[in-house]
Amino acid sequence: xxxxxxxxxxxxxxxxxxxxxxxxxxxxxxxxxxxxxxxxxxxxxxxxxxxxxxxxxxxxxxxxxxxxxxxxxxxxxxxxxxxxxxxxxxxxxxxxxxxxxxxxxxxxxxxxxxxxxxxxxxxxxxxxxxxxxxxxxxxxxxxxxxxxxxxxxxxxxxxxxxxxxxx
Numbered sequence: 442x443x444x445x446x447x448x449x450x451x452x453x454x455x456x457x458x459x460x461x462x463x464x465x466x467x468x469x470x471x472x473x474x475x476x477x478x479x480x481x482x483x484x485x486x487x488x489x490x491x492x493x494x495x496x497x498x499x500x501x502x503x504x505x506x507x508x509x510x511x512x513x514x515x516x517x518x519x520x521x522x523x524x525x526x527x528x529x530x531x532x533x534x535x536x537x538x539x540x541x542x543x544x545x546x547x548x549x550x551x552x553x554x555x556x557x558x559x560x561x562x563x564x565x566x567x568x569x570x571x572x573x574x575x576x577x578x579x580x581x582x583x584x585x586x587x588x589x590x591x592x593x594x595x596x597x598x599x600x601x602x603x604x605x606x607x608x
Contacts, residue, residue, distance in 0.1 A: 473505050475535040478557050479528055482577060483507065486585050486604035493521065495602055497587070505530045511539075525549075537564040537575055571598065 488495040493515035502508040506529040513522040524541040527549075535554040540547065552564035552575055560579035567573050573591030580586055583606060590599035 471505070473530045475533065475554065475557065476505060476507065476528060476530040478559075479507065479535065479562055479577075481560065481579050482528070482562070482585070485607040487607055488602050488604045493519075495604065497526075497585075497604065499528075502527070535562075535564075537562075 483499045483501065486497045486499075493513060494517070495511075495513045497509055497511045499507050499509040506527055509526040509528075511522075511524050511526055512520055514520045522541075524539050526540075527538045529536050529538060535557070537552040537554070538549040539552075540549040550566065550569055552566040552569070554562060555565045556563040562577045564575045565573060569591075571591050571593040572589035574589070576586075576588040576590070578586045578588075580603075585604045585606065586601055587604065588599060588601040590597075592598070
């Protein structure tokens with residue numbers, strides 16, 4: 442009897458003190474650690490130049506996703522580019538999803554996170570026409586560098602946008 446009781450107690454203890462968290466009803470509480478690593482992206486970012494203004498606005502939608510809007514306009518009237526974006530954690534994976542009206546049948550294009558650090562997020566989709574890589578880097582001065590890159594018409598291409606956080 443003692444041989445069975447001790448392993449059973451160890452198994453029960455391991456179950457109770459495992460890394461997973463449960464609510465008072467015994468339901469598994471999901472954790473969204475990958476999304477939380479990206480919380481520094483939340484807020485309103487902008488880049489003004491002589492041609493117009495680029496804006497990205499990120500907010501929390503729920504415990505597993507952030508939503509955003511990226512748009513570029515001239516003269517505060519003429520919108521030249523507008524896309525709906527979101528960061529969604531699905532299981533252990535974080536995805537960047539972009540939807541541009543009039544492109545890709547108005548369906549989102551997904552990029553999976555391939556690298557994350559305290560101030561760096563890299564998302565890739567090698568099957569997308571352009572870009573295949575999207576990178577966000579929080580700079581030491583608090584600005585945000587967004588870079589899209591990949592092959593465009595068989596040539597390597599890269600575009601970077603340095604944005605400041607709006608207060």
